[in-house]
Amino acid sequence: MDFTYSDEQRMLKDMVDRVVADQYDFDAREKIVNSDTGFSADLWNQFAELGLLGVPFSEAAGGFDGGGAELMVVAEGFGRGLVVEPYLSSVVLSGTFIDAIADDARKAALIEPILSGETRYALACYEAAGRYDPHWIETTAEKSGDGYTLNGAKSVVLNGDTANKLIVIARSSGDIDSADGLSAFIVDADAEGVSRRGYPTIDGHRGAEITLANVTVGSDALLGEEGKAADALQYAIDRGIVALCAEASGAMEVACDLTLQYLKDRKQFGVPIGSFQALQHRMVDMRMALEKVRSLTLWAACSLDSPEIERRQRLSAAKAMVGKAGRKVAEEAIQLFGGMGMMDESSISHYAKRIVMIDHYLGDREYHMALLRDMTLAGQDVA
Structure with a gap:
């Protein structure tokens, strides 16, 4: 290929x-x-x-x-x-x-x-009780006159504090963890009843906790058909996973390059520490971890139009590898830089934080490994 x-x-x-x-x-x-x-x-x-x-x-x-x-x-x-x-x-x-x-x-x-x-825009989907499950939605959407009334709370809404508009995923019917009955609404970020508490995340990005208290929207705020938003939500999350894995690949590449250059520049006992065989082996391990992430990310990126089971398996495999190999690269970079790697003034600390935090967006390693396990136990061999 x-x-x-x-x-x-x-x-x-x-x-x-x-x-x-x-x-x-x-x-x-x-x-x-x-x-x-x-x-x-x-x-x-x-x-x-x-x-x-x-x-x-x-x-x-x-x-x-x-x-x-x-x-x-x-x-x-x-x-x-x-x-x-x-x-x-x-x-x-x-x-x-x-x-x-x-x-x-x-x-x-x-x-x-x-x-x-x-x-x-900001996608207000995930809720505290549901953790990484996008279908666990307690936020409700009840018909009210010609529109709807929204009530609930959303957690860790990426860039939710500075967005102009929110796409709120709410439950108009169905069980609390069911994919059926999910509806999507466009809500002005400054609408009455919407409160946002923004905060910086440790990787330099921003998130927000968003509360909706009797927020009224017109029927034109509904996106698509009522109760049928799950497929579009999965479509967006799939592309979000590819973007995150690819971003991790880029950040890991720079982390490896910065670490290698440091090993060449830093001297101990009168010679570059990169001449020590033990550190060379660790550097090779970092590069191997990077290539694993890059390969699986490319596999996942090329699978977005594949049948559902194959697509979900490959996306989860890539995201799980980012959690494992990404942490390997981040921790090795910090170890090889020593105390310098922990300082805010050193760029490697920021690359390490971003790589580690990517694992926690759109499902961490444990979550995606569990998805792969469940698909395997259901008789769906991992492709």
Whole structure:
């Protein structure tokens, strides 16, 4: 199988790498992270002008019609620079959800402001009691007149504190952990009854706890058919997993490069510590962990259009490997850097934190290993 990039994919990679290299050095990133919004509006607009915000969307929505490979190219480039702009939350999760659930006319109207950078969405799905289960939804949507009334709470909503609009997954019918009965609503982030408590995460990104208390929305706020949002939700989460795994791959690559350079520069007993065989072996182990993640991520990215069982198995395998191999790279990098690796002034500490935290978004290693186990016990051999 040929895994080389096409000309278009190579151009896309070069563009992402150039933007990150030119405008996202470590000092610039630190200023962005410590700003009030936690991201750069100017850089976000530049992403829009370059067409990066349209990569995962269908042509019907005005997008680039990129597949898993194109999404991987962008996310891997962002991982190399530890980009903190809300690409995952607004474009990959929220935008592709809209693309999957809305009809052509409505998706074009809703996604165009995303493509232009004007509107930023956040997907308010996960709840504290359900942990990583996207179907465990206690938030309710009850019909009220010509619209609906929403009540509930959402946890760790990525970039939920700075989004203009929220896509709220609520239960309009069905059991508390059932995929049936899930509905999706577009809610203005500043609507009456919506309260948001934003906070920084340890990897430089931002999350929010969101409470909805008797939030009233019109019937036009409903996305798709009532009670039928589960398939579109899985569609968006699948693409989110690919983006996260690819971002981890990019961050792990830089972590390996930084560690190797440190081993060459740092001297002990008058010689570079990289000349010590034991450290060379550990460096090789880091590179092997990186290649495992990269290979499984590419496998998963190329499987987004595969039958459901194959797709779910490969995505879970990739995400589980990120949790295992990613932690290996992060911990080895810190160990080999020594005390320097623990300092905020050292970029390697930020790469390590991001790599470890990626494991905890959209299901950690234990969660995805359990999914693989359950599919195997059900007689569905892992492909």
